[in-house]
Amino acid sequence: MTRQLHLNLFILASGHHEAAWRHPGSTPERMFDPGFYTELARTAEAAAFDAVFLADIPKLDDNIEFNSAGRLDPLVTLAIIAGATQRIGLIGTASTTYSHPWQLARSLASLDHLSRGRAGWNIVTTDSPAAARNFGLDGNPDAATRYERADEYIDAVLKLWDSWEDDAIRLDRVSGRYLDPSRIHHPGISSPHVRVQGALTTPRPPQGYPVLVQAGSSNHGRAFAAKYAEAIFTAQQHIDDARAFYADVKGQAAGRGRNPDHIKILPGLSPVIGGTEEEALRLQAELNELTVPAFGLMQLKDFAYVDLDHLDLDARVPAEAFAGAGDVTDNLKSRTQVYADIVRREKPTLRELLHKLAGARGHKVLAGTPEQVADHIEHWFGSGAADGFNVMPPSLPTGINVFTETVVPILRSRGLFREGYTGTTFREHLGLPRPKNQYTL
Numbered sequence: 001m002t003r004q005l006h007l008n009l010f011i012l013a014s015g016h017h018e019a020a021w022r023h024p025g026s027t028p029e030r031m032f033d034p035g036f037y038t039e040l041a042r043t044a045e046a047a048a049f050d051a052v053f054l055a056d057i058p059k060l061d062d063n064i065e066f067n068s069a070g071r072l073d074p075l076v077t078l079a080i081i082a083g084a085t086q087r088i089g090l091i092g093t094a095s096t097t098y099s100h101p102w103q104l105a106r107s108l109a110s111l112d113h114l115s116r117g118r119a120g121w122n123i124v125t126t127d128s129p130a131a132a133r134n135f136g137l138d139g140n141p142d143a144a145t146r147y148e149r150a151d152e153y154i155d156a157v158l159k160l161w162d163s164w165e166d167d168a169i170r171l172d173r174v175s176g177r178y179l180d181p182s183r184i185h186h187p188g189i190s191s192p193h194v195r196v197q198g199a200l201t202t203p204r205p206p207q208g209y210p211v212l213v214q215a216g217s218s219n220h221g222r223a224f225a226a227k228y229a230e231a232i233f234t235a236q237q238h239i240d241d242a243r244a245f246y247a248d249v250k251g252q253a254a255g256r257g258r259n260p261d262h263i264k265i266l267p268g269l270s271p272v273i274g275g276t277e278e279e280a281l282r283l284q285a286e287l288n289e290l291t292v293p294a295f296g297l298m299q300l301k302d303f304a305y306v307d308l309d310h311l312d313l314d315a316r317v318p319a320e321a322f323a324g325a326g327d328v329t330d331n332l333k334s335r336t337q338v339y340a341d342i343v344r345r346e347k348p349t350l351r352e353l354l355h356k357l358a359g360a361r362g363h364k365v366l367a368g369t370p371e372q373v374a375d376h377i378e379h380w381f382g383s384g385a386a387d388g389f390n391v392m393p394p395s396l397p398t399g400i401n402v403f404t405e406t407v408v409p410i411l412r413s414r415g416l417f418r419e420g421y422t423g424t425t426f427r428e429h430l431g432l433p434r435p436k437n438q439y440t441l
Contacts, residue, residue: 004416004417006050006264006266006389006429006430007050007388008049008050008052008390009043009044009052009053009393010053010268010391011037012055013028013031013067013071013396014027014031014395015395016361016393017287017395018067018291018295018296018358019288019290019291019292020068020394020396021068023286023287025395025399026397026398028068031070032070037080038080038081039397040396040397041084041085042084043397043404044088044400044404047408048087048417048419048420048421050088050089050429050430051089051426052078052081052091053093054074054078054093055071055074056073056095057124057128058135059131061302062130062302063294063302065294074093075092075094078090078092078111078119079111079114082111082115082118087424089120089211090115090118091119091211091213091231092108092111092119092120092121092122093215094108094121094124095124095131096124096146097126097140098131098132101157101160102156102198104157105156105157105160106160108157109160109200109202109204109205110202111210112206113202113206117207117424117425118425119205120211120212120213120231121210121211122215123215123228124216125146125147125216127143127146143218143220147223147224149194152193153194154212155189155191156187156191156196158438159196159438161204161208161209162185162437162438162439163199163439164183164184164185164199164203164204165183165184165185165439166204166437167183168184168203169203184199186198186199204437207426207434208427208436209435211426212229213233214228214232215232217234217235217245222249223252225249226249226255226258226263230262230263230264230430231266231430232266233390234265234266234267234268235268235363235364236267236385237362238341239379239383239385241341242386243383243384246265246385246386250263262433264388265387266386266387266390267385267386267390268390269363269364269366269390269391270359270360270363270365270392270394271368271373271391271394271399271403271407272284272287272359272365272366272368273367273369273399273406274367274369276369277369280367280368280369283367283394284394287358287394288358291355293313296358299357300339300354303336303339303361303362304339305336306321306322308350311350312350313350313351313354314351316347316348316349317343317347317348319340319343321343322339338362342357342362359394360394363392365394370407371410373407374414377407377411378414381416
């Protein structure tokens, strides 16, 4: 079977450009309207996208004055989308640091049942002192501790999803026997970070497990992804870095005895599309001119822990400002390194750097024609850099409408992307097997 491209729609507020809410191509007034999300999901489903994806962090951002602030609960929003769609996958973000495995396992199992097998979980460990305080803690655990807890957390969640065997429900009306108690298993987990006693109240999910997604590119994140992830969201600016990441994670997964083909690596791509390249660049410039520098400076502090408030907007950004990042191969703080790499390679002014990051917070931004966007996707897909892309439209809904109407037909004409769905579950879209129940192996 010919290898097929995978595409997700990453839904974020008014769009992924930080000034999208000020642009007429967006509808910020609809950010809390359920119809906004269902319409976007239907657009992506009509184009046979694998999934829609909702990010989350359990805190209100500090820089709320200059951007469309606030977000809905991902799993609740995805439940609304599930009722308005039939095939598209539904990926929601939830933290292993700031949630309990029993409750989250039940919520995701419920979403998988209600969507008939379309749920996915974007697993994050959450590096945020503000989030910690929202949950009654004085500070955020360090990365090593967060990933230790995440390991124990995933083990608990998988046991909980398996706590009902597939044939536990008997529905024997004659005898009055609804289920077989011998096919219900209580995990009884008591580990340093996680304690869970009883089985779920929810039968085993239709997919066995909702698809496991991961979005960290640090050393800890890569090792975690190689062990568990079935889809990985990542941020790379250059194809050589993307190839290195792709080879590293798939190699680590193979070293753990996993099939590398069962891990789909999906870099973020924010396409600014125009009928001509000049038109696309003009749209990108329009969006950049709407940015508020104070917001971009706060974003730098939030994502990269770098304070450049003292620097003139037209001064060159000194490379030493990112000296603590290491180079991109170290992967200690992956997003900081992406920013540091931009500064080292391009030597931008502060204004240019802020504009560069405004489009998608370090993910690849590409301004061009539909053919140029399709060329980029095909090149990365065919060069060992990606299995597909997390599509991050600069403005919503305009950006996804243009992408599905102009880029998707080109990808199909080149035999890269499906004409329509061949399966009904998210796992089937990705070509992933249904996991066996660990209690019946």
